[in-house]
Amino acid sequence: MEQVTLKHKRTTLERADKFISPVYFNDVNLRGRLYRDSHPLKSITHYAAPGRVSYQQAVKGKFTKTETGQSFGPTWSTHWFQLEIEIPDNMKGEEVHLLWNSNSEALVWQGGNPLQGLSGDYDRISFPLSKVLGKNKTRFSLYVEMACNRILGEGKDSMIGPPDMNKTFTLSQAEIAVFDREVYELIIDVETLHDMAKHITEETERGYQALYTMNQMINMLDLDDRATYSKAHQLAKKFFQQRNGQSQHTLYAMGHAHMDSAWLWPYAETVRKCARSWSCTIRLMEQYPHFTFTCSQAQQYEWVKDNYPGLYTQIKEFVKKGRFIPVGGTWVEMDGNIPSGEAFVRQFLYGQRFFMKEFNKKCSEFWLPDTFGYSPQLPQIMKLFGISRFLTQKLSWSLVNKFPHHTFWWEGIDGSRVLSHFPPGDSYEMHGKVEEVLRTIKNYKDKGRSNKSVYLFGFGDGGNGPSEDMLVRMSRLQDVDGLPKVQSKTPQEFFSDVEKEDCGNLCRWRGELYLELHNGTYTTHAKVKKMNRFCEFRLHDVEFLASMAHIQSLIKKAAYKFPTEELHRLWKLLLLNQFHDVLPGTSIGLVYEDAHQYYDDIVGSCQKLSSNALASIIADSAHSNPVSMVINCMGWQRKEVVTMSQSTGTPAKKQKKSPELVQIDSQGNTLAMVTVPSYGYAEAKPIKCEKPCSIDKKQNGTFILRNEYLSAEIDNVGRIITLTLNGDERNAISSEPGCYGNQFVMYDDIPLYWDAWDVMDYHLETRKPLLLSTKKTTIQDQGPLRVSLVVEIKISDQSSIKQVISLDTGSPYLKFQTQVDWHENRKFLKVEFPTSVHSMSATYEIQFGHHQRTNHDNTSWDWAQFEVFGHKWAAISEHNFGVAVLNDSKYGYSTRDGVMRLSLLRSPKSPDKDADMGTHSFTYAVMPFQGTFQSAGVIQAAYELNNPLDVHTLNPPKGVQENKSFFSVDNPQVILETIKKSEDLDNALILRLYESYGGQAKVKLTADLPFTSVKRCNGLEEILDNEVTSDLEVIGRQITLSFKPFEIISLLLKF
């Protein structure tokens, strides 16, 4: 009888480990047999390309002989290689692979078609030559395009360090060899059994069964006797055929390659990363008929369509088969906090329309695995685009609190609900390993409510997506006792199965999905944030103006041509820059060179488009006299102090005639108070100033600024001592000792690792108020329309602030125009407004609405939100009184115990060593109010601060109206946010409105244009069915509409 030996678990596991190790005992182990008969290439020639050139350009290059051992560089350069391969007789008919390792990213080409990506990282160094190009062919001629970067960029010292620009990359392997598929299958058998033996809990027998099976396999295998190979494989097969019970959890496995549109590499490299990863995916799809791959971001599809048409055709075929699956419905995987409401809408509009046009498919799930928090307005916006399902993963990165669900209903601020799922394995880059599938069920928080979850596998960011190893591993895990079932599925199948079987069991999460990490990203790269906000407004304005010009010329049969293509181009640039590593400020410096070029393009182009549109609207003619016109691109009448252009001479003349009408400011500009109707224009006629503002210096050295609404006492370092509403003694600033409004404070800002991303809670313990002025504080403007002070404050020996504090006649807020010369290292600048308001919460504007967060640290969930995002305003209020802080380009806030803080500038050094260095200009304001922030007009005031009235010199012919309002609403609760031309119809406009107070509302919308019909439509501008549309009342040019709290309504008006 054969002796049965007791097996020591550790040594048995390690024995198997070494048996398949790529490092140890290769001369005698199984892994050492994977490739055989290696053979050199017939020839390799090289061409150093002048940049990221096309294949057609590259093949015309001058190629010279090269060989392995040579190095190529520097970082980000491109090198092309031409390979001649001849298969020797002993390899004929075998599975021959090209083994190529340039220790960088690379792409194999033939005949102008990209065949497959290669990468030294993750061992993606083989290309199955005979399988892809023909088993019986004996000669091959190929090109390899080598990109001098690895998959996660070239960070010096650490992954996120600024890139080392002078690296070289060595071609360490270039040969052909026979791939032994039988050995390969055995390696995966042993590896899977090993992992089951190692990771399955001791409480069941199953791990030990795997251990003994594996050991027996190794005993049985005589590597020199091929007959033993199949016997050993059969043994493993028998084990893997032992099935699960019916109740077992199922993992819906989907291939994925999370592809950052730019991050530690520039946009241009992502274009090539897509080609490398997606060509790998197509090659695998040809071999593995059940393999499905999910792929988001319409922008990346468009890149591949434009640059790799052959590959794109192949992708289209697999999309048709339902295996290459477009997901997400957005233009890029954008930041989830900072884009405006309309920008969110456009992400979906441009994304879904692309997928519909290219693939005849609407995505039914929003796919955003990796962003730094999720606005509670997203569910409603998703639903506007027919999307009711959501997948993300990033919340598992939260530092303090574990989110309590993986499958749940997420409810937005308006009550819209979407079915949401977080893959419980806490990764969107799984590898088909036993440990991961066990971790997935262990982590899963909704056990008993639903027994399914998503398992996303594949290397992201140029790691070339799913690998063959992953697919072969998972073939063992489909249904094997001891592990959850791992089955190749689609997102559609996953969400449909949950909806069918579990949806009544699921819990609900209301409001924001706050990521308790990366909250420095609301502030890092301040100029990117500023340009994002600025460009959102420029596109808003130009769309309104161009749409009015278009409809007017349609009616009058005039010649104006609506700039459809140009507006699409500009929107796409803005949407691309909203990618979740660009807008948050977490990319390398190279990315921001491109981003700012795009922003400048948007600003310059919008200026041209606006001028054209205005000229058409006002019927500009060179023969008439110039007139100053004020344009209002907001949905309410405005009465404000504006800066008139001096070049016309008109205001100056008027000033002489009527000095009470205008003011010449300290810069020599002429200021005047004007009114202009909602979404319209008016001739800039200065209005007499009935209640001038004033400024006085008190004996104690403080300054009093006063207008019809408020008074502020300011000390010689620009701090507010008292801020009162006229007729009310109450100081809006806290009377606690040491409390001043507009107090600049500096913090040490050294995170644990993620430099540009993270501000840690402990920074709050390093608060240092800035108290030194560098120059005497002086009065700059004395009224009657504007009063102002100039303050200069020292930050450090190398950094300083210059601030103009001003108050306009008729303005409800005190304004702070700020310039900072900023040269710090890991410091955080904020400005504080300690208020006298008693409240448990503060309110922050978000996309198309607002959201409340606590003003205290009762629980760990409150404390973890020490830094939060908000848009144009935040407010803290008690009954009948409150204070709001408005801004024109900031997104980081924190409010604790009544102290409101606006985050201004950070100074991280990785991944961009120059982030935020230099000069910055931005404006914020403080607005005390009576009543509520809604009734006091905080929402409108913040829009006005962001979009000051513009004065244009135009030449209208006689007979043109002096003023006109194209659209207006009669209820300030409802904001008419967007007026744009319809995407599909030439004779239609889209109007988007939202309820901004958080209550029900009825509103009359008046149009001064002869529309012929009005219908409600969705975000895609498809007309909704009659039931929804029937609550519109239309009388003449007046439309009456009803809103639910925070409801977004889009209307399609035909002309």
Ligand SMILES: [Zn+2]
């Ligand atoms: Zn990402």
